[in-house]
Amino acid sequence: MMSESQPNVGNAAFYMVLRRMRMPILLLIGSYAVGIVILIAIPGEHADGERWRMNFIDALYFLTYTAPTIGFGEYPYEFNYAQRFGYMPAIYLPVLAWAYSIVTLIGLIQDPVFRRTVEAGRFRRRVRRLADPFWIVCGCGDTGSMLVRSLTERGWEATVLDIQEQPIAELWTRDLRRFVPGWQADANRTENLRAAGLDHPLCEGVLAVTNDDHTNLQIAITVKLLRPQLRVICRAEHQSSADNMISFGTDYVVNPFESFADRLALAIRKPEMHRIYEWLSGMPNTPLFDPAPPPSGRWLICGYGRFGKAVCRRLDKIEVPYTIIEQAPQRAAAPPEAIEGKGTEAATLREAGIEYAAALLAGTDDDADNLSIVMTARDIAPQIYLAARENQMAHRSLFKAAQMELPVEPSYIIATRMLSLITAPLLPEFLRMARGFDRSWQAQLARRIREVSGGLVPEIWTLETSTEGTPALQELHQEGRTVTLAHVLDHPHHPGQPINAVVLMLVRPEAVVPLPDLQVALDKGDRLLLCGTPEARHQLEWTLYHHNTLRFLVTGEERPDGTIWRWLEQRRQAKPN
Secondary structure: OOOOOOOOHHHHHHHHHHHHHHHHHHHHHHHHHHHHHHHHHOOEEOOOOOEEOOOHHHHHHHHHHHOOOOOOOOOOOOOOHHHHHHHHHHHHHHHHHHHHHHHHHHHHHHOHHHHHHHHHHHHHHHHHOOOOOEEEEEOOOHHHHHHHHHHHHOOOEEEEEEOOHHHHHHHOOOOOOOOOOEEEOOOOOHHHHHHOOOOOOOEEEEEEOOOOHHHHHHHHHHHHHHOOOOEEEEEOOOHHHHHHHHHOOOOEEEOHHHHHHHHHHHHHHOHHHHHHHHHHHOOOOOEOOOOOOOOOOOEEEEOOOHHHHHHHHHHHHOOOOEEEEEOOOOOOOOOOOOEEOOOOOHHHHHHOOHHHOOEEEEOOOOHHHHHHHHHHHHHHOOOOEEEEEOOOHHHHHHHHHOOOOEEEOHHHHHHHHHHHHHHOOOHHHHHHHHOOOOHHHHHHHHHHHHHHHOOEOOEEEEEEOOOOOOHHHHHHHHOOOOOEHHHHOEOOOOOOOEOOEEEEEEEEOOEEEEOOOOOOEOOOOOEEEEEEOHHHHHHHHHHHHOHHHHHHHHHOOOOOOOHHHHHHHHHHHHOOO
């Protein structure tokens, strides 16, 4: 239920019309009143000399078709000259009043304040009509656009706030599976978040992905004060902002620079684990990203901003040497040994020792500079490992044409990370535990994921056994039967053939088991983290929801389904042999 403290935008638009149109309406009423009095006051005369006068209905009808310049003729009888001269002002006054009213109405429609008020009312009505769980997406740039598309493809609803007009306008042109209400508004303001559905009972949470850390922080504070039970996932590019968000109870904070730096260090030291990270947190149904592992030799880091600093901190932890190239070393607080320059010049790269370097990372905040650095480095050292930061998704085709070993897309990193947190809240815990296993365990898991995914990034989801969500499982439990993971992962239409899914983790109150044995029996309240194809997910949901399907997979027994078939089966069994 929407908060009663919200302003009634529909009434606001109505009152704006009344205020702006008050004078034109009064002029119309006055002109019609004067015209009717004149029409009634002046008598007419028939051909035989008998006098007649219009009544109120005749006068109103006559003005109704003459004032808007429609025209019809003299009514109800032919007029004499006195009537014709007297009726002229009675006709022209309403005509002028109508012209003034129309001009005022057109001006009102074109008024930006009025149009915004109408759009706000329309947006609120669309949000109130949402009948499925939805997320509020604050910011509709590259990251927000990917999140909206991914959410709608997975059956979620979404509402969007963005302070810029263009992203909202482009939202209507995208081919989305569901209609997404969007509004140009500042997500900093509490009433705008409420308009987007913060108080709606079906709101699942808020994704704060604007390009301003302060705005994201304000969103997190607002949500946690007004709806503390909702999940809030925020983007933050400064560590101080991330710490502040966490202190206010933000569920997850995604820093694209720290995330990439962590992945880069993981790829250098544990390439199999990095591959698992990329596959499990990537955009589902896209080709599996399987790059060559980055080298552990000397790196050239071009750009020592927030991104460069995050990478250098991670390289220090894993003891990988690097050389910094920075255009303004003093302003960026770069180490004394940093090379001054952009890195777009061959002389600067040679001074940094590119001939002896193993890899180069172009990490400035300018895509043209990053592409220039990559091309210059490739000309000097064709064998060098290349990575570059892509700041805008619009330049993706250019970075793809550059054929780098490791493209860095902050928007993609944020979107995939948030999407995995939404669809599979258990995934971060599993990835943390998986880091502790040896390389052979990780390599085996990577092979298994590749086998079930069919060369595409798998879908990740969480399943909880409950009476409402898995009724077929609960029915067999009540009968005292044991149902194992192998049973539920069996193909419902091809028994003996497993579906294309992997149980990554089993969570119980007493234990958390990564890659559990398939002979483990399921209990009520178990939570499972799975990955696989969308078809496998649907097949598993079918198995756990339909009683006869799961019974057949567990016992091999087929029972008639439906009231009539059950009655016929009972009759057949009751007949003596």
